[in-house]
Amino acid sequence: MKYQEILHRCFRCGYCKLPSSYKDINCPSYLKYRFETYSPGGRMWLLKAWLDEEIKTSPHFAEILYSCAACGNCVEHCVFPKFKADLLNAFVAGREELVDQGAIPGIVSDYFKAIQLYGNPYKLPEEKRDAWAEGIGVPCYTNEEFLLYIGCPGSFDERGQKMARAVASLLAKFEVSFGILGKEEHCDGNEVKILGESGLFEVLARNNIEQFRKKGVKKVVTLSPHAYHAMRNEYPKYGAEFEVFHYTHLLARFMDKGDLLHGNSRIKVTFHDPCYLGRHNADYYTPRTILNAVPGIELVEMDRNKGDALCCGGGGGNFFTDILGSGTESSSRVRIREAIEVGADILAVACPKCAKMFEDAIKAEDQEDKIKVRDIAEIILDERL
Amino acid sequence: MEKIYQELKKIVGDQYVSNQPEERFFYSRDGGTTEPCFPDFIVMPGSTEEVQKIVLLANERKIPITPMGAALVLSGLSRPLRGGIVVDMKRMDRILEVNEFSRFAVVEAGTSEGKLQAYLKKHHPSLKHSVPDAPPMATIGGNILIHGSGHLSALGGFHTEMLNGLEAVLPTGEIVRIGSCSVSPYWFSRAPLPDLAGLFLGWAGTTGIATKIAIKLYPDRPLNDIDIFVMEDADSVPDVIRRLSGTAVAEDITAIMTPVPEWASGFQMINVIYGAESKREQVLKRDLLRESVKKYIKDKVGGFMPLYSDMKGRFMEAPASQLVRFADVKKGGGFEYVGAIMPIEVFPDAYRKGLEIAERNGVTYSTGARIIGLGHTMMFFYAYAFNRADPIDVKKAQKALEETNEAALTIGGIPWKAEVPAQQGIIRRMDPNTFKLMGRIRQTLDPNGIMNPGNWEVPS
Structure with a gap:
C-alpha cells in the first residue's frame, strides 16, 4: 500500500481531531461516531494492523475508512511535520486497496457504477x-x-x-x-x-x-x-x-465596482470555509474580501474558521455515499448551531455541496426561520432572505 | 456474550457500543510498549445514569470494567487486563459550571483539557486551569485521577490538590458525591468533611468511575514571562530549584535535559514561568527570581539564558506540543515515559540513573522534571523514543522503562501512573499494612472484583 511507511509513526496523540483552539472535536467522522477508530489516529493504527493481518477486511473496517470526510483537518493540525502532509493520502491509499480487493461498501460501488454507466452519480x-x-x-x-x-x-x-x-x-x-x-x-x-x-x-x-x-x-x-x-x-x-x-x-476582481453591488438591508453573515478552497488550497481570504465589499453586510466569524473550519461532512465522497449519515452530532448540524450562536442571518458558502448539506441540516435542526444558506454569488445578487 | 451486547445497546444506544474486531484492537493498547489486552466490548456512556446502569450490569454478570479517558498515560492503564468492558468516557464532556468568584469549574469527567482551556479563554478570560503537558485530548477526569500535574503546579501542587470534589459511580452502582457538593450546591472545597476523595485518586480505576469533577481555577494574568536558568552541574540543581521555587512567584517550574542538540547535552535548563498583572509586578518577580540564584550567577556556575520575546511563546505553550514530537525522533511513532514522584534532593541521582539506563539500553532519551508546589516534590520524567515498527527497538524501550521504574524506587521515588510491573515493585516496598488496607477498601467497595481487575494486586 502506498504511504504504508508512515502508518506506524502515528502516536495517536489526538491533535488531529481538534482545531487549533482545542475547542471541540473537528474531525467529522470522530465527532459523529466517537469511537477512537473513526479518528485519523484510529485509521492509521487500523491500516497498519490490517496490513500486518492483525485485523481482517470487513464491512466495518471499510465503513471506518469511508467515513473520513477528507476535510484535511488532520493534515492541518497533526503535530508531526515530517509526515503530516501524507495522512489523508494514506487513507485514500487504504481505500484504493479496498477497491482492488472488491471490499468497498455497496454504496461506494454504486457510485463508481453510476459514474461509469451514466457519467454522473445522479x-x-x-x-x-x-x-x-x-x-x-x-x-x-x-x-x-x-x-x-x-x-x-x-x-x-x-x-x-x-x-x-x-x-x-x-x-x-x-x-x-x-x-x-x-x-x-x-x-x-x-x-x-x-x-x-x-x-x-x-x-x-x-x-x-x-x-x-x-x-x-x-x-x-x-x-x-x-x-x-x-x-x-x-x-x-x-x-x-x-x-x-x-x-x-x-x-x-469586480468588488471595486460599487455601482454593480447592491445591498439595501443590513445583514449579519458568517462564512463557512469549504475544505477544498480553504485547507486543501489555503485560500481563506478571497471569499472574505468579497463579502466585506458587499454593502450592507456585517461579516462575523464563527469560532472555527479558516484552517479550523468544521467540515460540512460532504467531503470524501460522503455527499453521495452518506456513510457519515445524519443525527444531532453530524458536523453539518453542529456547524449550523455554531453559525446561529454567532447571530448570523446567513451562512455564506462557496461550494454547492456545502450549500446542500447545510440546507438539509437547517431543516433537521428546525431552524429555517432563524438562518439561511446562501452562496456568495447569491449574496452579491442580493438574493439574501 | 450476545445478551450482554444487547443489554449494553439498550443502555447507551446502538451507536455507542461495539464488539467489533476493529474497536477491540484499538482499545486493547495505548501508545506505549505494554502488551495488548483485548476488551470484549467498548461502550461510550453519555450520562452518569448510563454509567450506573453499565456498572450494575457488570455486577450482575460479573464482567470486568475498565474506565478510560483519552488513553494517553502510555503505561497501559486503560487496557482491560482481564477483558470485559472498556468504558470510554469522552462522550461525557459537558462543562457544567464555572464559578468566577470562588474560582472553580465543574465538568463531566470525560471533558478534555483542551475543551476547558478553550472554553475559559472565550467565556472567562480572567481564569485558567492547570493544563498538563499531555495532548489536549487528555481528559480532566483521567488526569486528576492519576495525580497529574501541569502548568500551575508550582502554584497549586498536584492536580489532585486542585480537586474540589467529584461525583462517582461506585463499583456496586451507587452514585456518590464527594466534597462540599455532597452537602451544598457549591462545589467549592473538600474541607472540612472527612476526605473521601482519596478513595478514587491514584487507584487506576479500581474503586469506581468518576463522572463529574470540580477543579480549582486560577487567575490568568495579562502578562506572562519565562526565565530559563542554565547550568551544567546536576548536583547543584536541587538547591537552585529550592531557591527559585522559594520565591513563590512561579506558576510553573520545569527542568529539561536533552541530548539534542549535541551542544546542549549535559545542560540543565530550568524554566520558570510566571504571570503578572502589571509591568511593575513582572519586573519585581523577575528580580526576585534573579536575586534568589545570584550566588550561582556570581560564581559563574549558571545563568539566565537570553531569550527574544518571540521565542518565549514556544517555551510557555500549554500544552507543549513540542514534547509529543519526541515520538518521531526515530521515525517510529512512540516513546515510553516514566514519570516518578520524588523529593527534590534526589534530582542528581535521578538524572544520572536515567542517562546510565538510556546508554546501557541504547535508547534515545529525554529527561526532565516538573516541580510541584514550592519545591515540595517533583515529577521526574524519562522518555525513551522507540520505533514501533521495530520489535527489538520496542523491547529496548520496554526494558529501559522497567529498569527506570526500579531505579526510581531504589533512590526513594515512586513511579507515577505505574503499569502493572511497576505497581508490583511499589507493593513490594510498601508497608504491608498499607497494602492490606488498600485490599480491604477494595473488597468493601467492589465485592465482585469487577473494577479494572489486575491492577494494584499481588500476582496470584
Missing part, C-alpha cells in the same frame, strides 16, 4: 447537464477567455443548479468572457479519486484534459472547490496546462 442522462442554464442565456464555450465548469452537483442537484445560475448570471453581469460546455461537460472525478478509484479518475481527468485542449481552453473557472482542487492539483500530473480558478477568484 444516474441522469448527460444530455441534462445543461438543464440548470435553461432560460438564462449562458453561451456555450467557443473561444471565450474562461470556460465555466459546473460539475455534477451544479448540473443535477436542485440546490447546486440554483447556485450555478447565480454564478453564471453574475459573471455575465460583470461582462466576463466565458462559456460553458453544457451537454458536453463531464464529471471532474475529484470524488472518484478520493473514494479510491484512481484508475477511473485518471480516465476522467485525461478525457477532460483532452476535451479542453481540443477546444483551446486556457482558463477554467469552477463552480465547486472540489473540481477546482482536482483540476488545479491533480490534472497537471496528466498533462493539463490550463489555469484554474474558483468562481470567487473571478468575482473578487
Whole structure:
C-alpha cells in the first residue's frame, strides 16, 4: 500500500481531531461516531494492523475508512511535520486497496457504477447537464477567455443548479468572457479519486484534459472547490496546462465596482470555509474580501474558521455515499448551531455541496426561520432572505 | 456474550457500543510498549445514569470494567487486563459550571483539557486551569485521577490538590458525591468533611468511575514571562530549584535535559514561568527570581539564558506540543515515559540513573522534571523514543522503562501512573499494612472484583 511507511509513526496523540483552539472535536467522522477508530489516529493504527493481518477486511473496517470526510483537518493540525502532509493520502491509499480487493461498501460501488454507466452519480442522462442554464442565456464555450465548469452537483442537484445560475448570471453581469460546455461537460472525478478509484479518475481527468485542449481552453473557472482542487492539483500530473480558478477568484476582481453591488438591508453573515478552497488550497481570504465589499453586510466569524473550519461532512465522497449519515452530532448540524450562536442571518458558502448539506441540516435542526444558506454569488445578487 | 451486547445497546444506544474486531484492537493498547489486552466490548456512556446502569450490569454478570479517558498515560492503564468492558468516557464532556468568584469549574469527567482551556479563554478570560503537558485530548477526569500535574503546579501542587470534589459511580452502582457538593450546591472545597476523595485518586480505576469533577481555577494574568536558568552541574540543581521555587512567584517550574542538540547535552535548563498583572509586578518577580540564584550567577556556575520575546511563546505553550514530537525522533511513532514522584534532593541521582539506563539500553532519551508546589516534590520524567515498527527497538524501550521504574524506587521515588510491573515493585516496598488496607477498601467497595481487575494486586 502506498504511504504504508508512515502508518506506524502515528502516536495517536489526538491533535488531529481538534482545531487549533482545542475547542471541540473537528474531525467529522470522530465527532459523529466517537469511537477512537473513526479518528485519523484510529485509521492509521487500523491500516497498519490490517496490513500486518492483525485485523481482517470487513464491512466495518471499510465503513471506518469511508467515513473520513477528507476535510484535511488532520493534515492541518497533526503535530508531526515530517509526515503530516501524507495522512489523508494514506487513507485514500487504504481505500484504493479496498477497491482492488472488491471490499468497498455497496454504496461506494454504486457510485463508481453510476459514474461509469451514466457519467454522473445522479444516474441522469448527460444530455441534462445543461438543464440548470435553461432560460438564462449562458453561451456555450467557443473561444471565450474562461470556460465555466459546473460539475455534477451544479448540473443535477436542485440546490447546486440554483447556485450555478447565480454564478453564471453574475459573471455575465460583470461582462466576463466565458462559456460553458453544457451537454458536453463531464464529471471532474475529484470524488472518484478520493473514494479510491484512481484508475477511473485518471480516465476522467485525461478525457477532460483532452476535451479542453481540443477546444483551446486556457482558463477554467469552477463552480465547486472540489473540481477546482482536482483540476488545479491533480490534472497537471496528466498533462493539463490550463489555469484554474474558483468562481470567487473571478468575482473578487469586480468588488471595486460599487455601482454593480447592491445591498439595501443590513445583514449579519458568517462564512463557512469549504475544505477544498480553504485547507486543501489555503485560500481563506478571497471569499472574505468579497463579502466585506458587499454593502450592507456585517461579516462575523464563527469560532472555527479558516484552517479550523468544521467540515460540512460532504467531503470524501460522503455527499453521495452518506456513510457519515445524519443525527444531532453530524458536523453539518453542529456547524449550523455554531453559525446561529454567532447571530448570523446567513451562512455564506462557496461550494454547492456545502450549500446542500447545510440546507438539509437547517431543516433537521428546525431552524429555517432563524438562518439561511446562501452562496456568495447569491449574496452579491442580493438574493439574501 | 450476545445478551450482554444487547443489554449494553439498550443502555447507551446502538451507536455507542461495539464488539467489533476493529474497536477491540484499538482499545486493547495505548501508545506505549505494554502488551495488548483485548476488551470484549467498548461502550461510550453519555450520562452518569448510563454509567450506573453499565456498572450494575457488570455486577450482575460479573464482567470486568475498565474506565478510560483519552488513553494517553502510555503505561497501559486503560487496557482491560482481564477483558470485559472498556468504558470510554469522552462522550461525557459537558462543562457544567464555572464559578468566577470562588474560582472553580465543574465538568463531566470525560471533558478534555483542551475543551476547558478553550472554553475559559472565550467565556472567562480572567481564569485558567492547570493544563498538563499531555495532548489536549487528555481528559480532566483521567488526569486528576492519576495525580497529574501541569502548568500551575508550582502554584497549586498536584492536580489532585486542585480537586474540589467529584461525583462517582461506585463499583456496586451507587452514585456518590464527594466534597462540599455532597452537602451544598457549591462545589467549592473538600474541607472540612472527612476526605473521601482519596478513595478514587491514584487507584487506576479500581474503586469506581468518576463522572463529574470540580477543579480549582486560577487567575490568568495579562502578562506572562519565562526565565530559563542554565547550568551544567546536576548536583547543584536541587538547591537552585529550592531557591527559585522559594520565591513563590512561579506558576510553573520545569527542568529539561536533552541530548539534542549535541551542544546542549549535559545542560540543565530550568524554566520558570510566571504571570503578572502589571509591568511593575513582572519586573519585581523577575528580580526576585534573579536575586534568589545570584550566588550561582556570581560564581559563574549558571545563568539566565537570553531569550527574544518571540521565542518565549514556544517555551510557555500549554500544552507543549513540542514534547509529543519526541515520538518521531526515530521515525517510529512512540516513546515510553516514566514519570516518578520524588523529593527534590534526589534530582542528581535521578538524572544520572536515567542517562546510565538510556546508554546501557541504547535508547534515545529525554529527561526532565516538573516541580510541584514550592519545591515540595517533583515529577521526574524519562522518555525513551522507540520505533514501533521495530520489535527489538520496542523491547529496548520496554526494558529501559522497567529498569527506570526500579531505579526510581531504589533512590526513594515512586513511579507515577505505574503499569502493572511497576505497581508490583511499589507493593513490594510498601508497608504491608498499607497494602492490606488498600485490599480491604477494595473488597468493601467492589465485592465482585469487577473494577479494572489486575491492577494494584499481588500476582496470584
